[in-house]
Amino acid sequence: MNQACDIAIVGGGLAGASLAVALASLGYDIKVIEAVAYKAAGQPSYDDRTLALSHSSRRILAGIGLWDMLEADATPIRKIYITELNRPGRVLLDAAELGLAAYGHVVEAHRFGVAVTRKLEQVKNIEVISPASVTIIKMGGSTNKLHLESGGTESALEARLVVAADGANSFIRNHLQIPTEFRDYGQTAVICNITPEIAHAGRAFECLTETGPFAVLPHTGDRCGLVWSVASEHAQEILDLDDETFLTRAQQRFGSNKLGDFIQVGRRTAYPLKLARAKEDIRERLVILGNAAHAIHPIGAQGFNLALRDAAVLAEVLADDYEDDPGEAGLLQQYSRWRRQDQRGTIATSDGMTRLFAHPSMLAAGLRTGGLIAHALLPSLRRKSAIKAMGYRGRVPRLALGEPLRPV
Ligand SMILES: Cc1cc2nc3c(=O)[nH]c(=O)nc-3n(C[C@H](O)[C@H](O)[C@H](O)COP(=O)(O)OP(=O)(O)OC[C@H]3O[C@@H](n4cnc5c(N)ncnc54)[C@H](O)[C@@H]3O)c2cc1C
Structure with missing residues (x-):
């Protein structure tokens, strides 16, 4: 069976499904293919997770009609305590310092999935094709051609724009040999x-260690989400611990009595x-x-x-220059140029911090302790870093400013 659409989104995970919802109001015929x-x-x-x-992000989700479906299960982050293991660096970020009720919110990925799949079902111009995997992509001409496979049945789909949102091991990125x-x-x-x-009372904790962060995030009810980053060779041992030993070891690693x-x-x-960073984010259509x-x-x-x-940003570029062809080269270049600064800055910060904390030298230790102490002492530095971490870096799309996708 051969089908055609305006936009084919390969991968209906967190990113692909959110993009589909963001594009819904533009009226394109959209297909989401999820393996x-x-x-x-x-x-x-x-x-x-x-x-x-x-x-x-909360503003973007509100603007595309998803926040209403998430809010009841979202926990505000009011304060963030950042420390480093066995060293004196520490800083407290308090949303009230910026005049905000919260830096952001914690939502379980599973809950997000329930909300976004329900939303996709409500939108007439979006069809989810699932389970189906894209196994071939052919580029060129007025459409890109996808080959789909579903339980032994094969089909073809043509799209004027293909979005590869198929995860860190992206089939499309690999198939097209994108560096x-x-x-x-x-x-x-x-x-x-x-x-x-x-009770967590909206407090988040991140203890930075040489094997990555030990983070405790406020969650619904009395629960907290724990992200404990360990040397990969020790991960299985941590997974296999009985609950009581795990709790004791986690408590020792946390090293704070703020949560009892x-x-x-x-x-x-x-x-x-792992880091996987494609060196191109657009190609023909x-x-x-x-x-x-x-x-990251x-x-x-x-x-x-x-x-x-x-x-x-992709939704805004397509909304502003709506000329019937969402795969038009100029639009995609506009998207790519716009995203460069935020992507580079955010990736460099996450990669740089990970490597700085993993580095065994005294110089690296001095730099990270100095960085945390500087943030603790200088409100202007704290403010600058917090604003970037809240997602305001470079040119900010309308949705992230709390404005509608299309200006009224
Ligand atoms: C431990 C941990 C904690 C994290 N915490 C946070 C956090 O607090 N905040 C935050 O912003 N981010 C966080 N992240 C990052 C976040 O999880 C990712 O950014 C997000 O999952 C990326 O979503 P994605 O849709 O791009 O990819 P994925 O989630 O990998 O989804 C890709 C989808 O594509 C489908 N697919 C793959 N191949 C094909 C194919 N050939 N055909 C069709 N479909 C296909 C897959 O089935 C999947 O559903 C965390 C990550 C980790 C590992």
Whole structure:
């Protein structure tokens, strides 16, 4: 069977599905192709991860009609305590200092999946084709051609714009041999929910260690989301610990009494941490988005936030220059130029911090302690860093400013 559409989004994970929702109001005929059966328990993008969504992400999600569906399950981050293991560097970021109620919110990826799939079902001009995998892409002419495979059945789809949102191991990026920078950090994030003795009260904690962050995020009810980054060779051992030993070890690593004892732990999952950064984010009638374009270390909780800003900009470029052809080269170049500064800055910060904290030299130790102390002492520096971390870096799309996608 041969089908055609305006925009084909390959990958219906966090980034692909959000982009589809962002583009919905523009009236294009959109198809989302997702390899794993939608709503299946094993959908890889919508798992137990707790996602810290920045201030600008909340605005983008509100602008595309998703925040209303998430708000009840979202926990505000009011204060962030950043420390370094066994050294004196520490800083407290307080949203009130910026006159804000919260820096951002924590939402479980699974809850996000429930909301975004429900939203996609409500939009008439979006069709989700799932389970189906893209196995071939042919470029050139007035459309790009995709070959889909679903349970032994094959079909073809032509689209005037293809968006590759197919994750860090992107089939499309690999198939087109798009040059990509890879870095294995040798670290693995063990994630789970924990319940501490003392209520989190909207406080987030990030202890920076030589094997990555030990982060505790405020979550619904009394729970907190734990992201414990360990040397990859020790990850299995941490996963295999019985609950009681795990809680004791986690408590020791946390090293703070601000939450009291950790008293309960949920299911543990591990994610090897790698950088994958495509050196091109557009080609003929193609945009590479989300983890397919830039999978980054979760040290600053920026990966999905960055992808949402990509989606907001692509939607704005298409909304402003609506000329019927969403794959027009000039539009894609405009998108790519606009995104350069934010992508470069955000990736450099996450990669730089990860490597600085992993570096064993005294010079690196001095730099990171000095950096934290400088932030603790200088309100202007804290403010500058917080604004960037909230997603306001370079030219900001309308949705992230809290304005409608199309000016009224
Ligand atoms: C431990 C951890 C904690 C994190 N915490 C945060 C955080 O707090 N805040 C934040 O902003 N980010 C965070 N991130 C980053 C965030 O998880 C990613 O940025 C996000 O998952 C990227 O989504 P994506 O849709 O680009 O990719 P994915 O989630 O990988 O989705 C890709 C989708 O494409 C589908 N697919 C793949 N190949 C094909 C194909 N050939 N055909 C069709 N479909 C295909 C897959 O099935 C999948 O559904 C964290 C990451 C980790 C590992």
